[in-house]
Amino acid sequence: MISLWFGKFLKLIKYLIILALSLVLIFAFVPVPVTGVMIERHIQAMWSSQKNFDLQHKWVAFEHISSAMKQAVVAAEDQKFPDHYGFDTEAIEKALAYNSRGQKVRGASTISQQTAKNVFLWTGRSWFRKGLELVFTGLIELVWGKERILEVYLNSVEFGPGVFGVEAAAQKFFKRPASKLSRHQAALLAAVLPNPLRFKVQDPSPYVYKRQQWILKQMGQLAPIEQRLADN
Incomplete structure (x- = not known):
């Protein structure tokens, strides 16, 4: 009986691996229609009887996203994005040292890991979950490449409750397409990414405003991300 259940378990694992590899390959070329976090938000809304939950998401091609938005998320979230292979070992070491000294937890996830x-x-x-994240990060770095990872990231990241992707965020908060986002608007969107359920684009806290100004400064100091991606 034990061997029978163990065999079924191994077969399930095999099918899950095949499914995971298939999705990675498919999403290398096809727009991602729904993500794990979107499904999670739907389930949370159902459990909390949140009847007015409205998920907003619209895929937009990489070339139709403003250069300022691409620059802003890299400046805010992962300045070494074009140069690493999915993991920023220096940031991980600093985060581990920081977390060992205090109660607050500091993350070190790259854009690849977040995607x-x-x-x-x-x-x-x-x-x-972290172990699975490491596996998927390695796979998308190997199969997708940096430009595709950034494209999927910008189309899947949550900018507010139920607002997924830069096109939905640009339309909701600024009444314009993602291609027309200004530097200040892009920096404000990027400023809420550490916690889009807490920080608000429409009602920014002093912290969010301060972070926006820091991001704008970093954007000016970094070489254009599209140029860096082309050079790598």
């Missing part, structure tokens, strides 16, 4: 989590997984801090 893997957003698309294929769910939020949370369990070691199991």
Whole structure:
């Protein structure tokens, strides 16, 4: 009986691996229609009886996203994005040292890791999820490449409750397409990314305004991300 259940378990694992690899390959070329975090938000809304939950998402091609928006998220979230292979080891070491000294937890996730989590997984801090995140990060770095990762990230990241992707965010908060976002608007969107359920684009706190100004400064100091991607 034990061997029978073990065999079924191994078969399930095999099918899950095949499914995961298939999705990575498909999403290398096809717009991502729904992500793990979107599904998670739907389930949370159902459990909390949130009847007015409205998920907003619209895919937009990389060339139809403003250069300022691409520059802003890299400046805010992962300035070494074009140069690493999915993981920023220096940031991880600093985060581990920081977390060992205090109670607050500092993350060190790259844009590649965040994309893997957003698309294929769910939020949370369990070691199991983190392990899966490492696997998917390695896969998308190998199969997708940097430009595709950034394109999927910008189309899947949450900018507010139920607002996924830069096109939906640009339309909702600024009444314009993602291609027309200004530097200040892009920096404001990027400023809420550490916690889009807490920080608000429409009602920015002093912290969000301060972070926006820091991002704008970093954007000016970094070489254009599209140029950096082309050079790598």
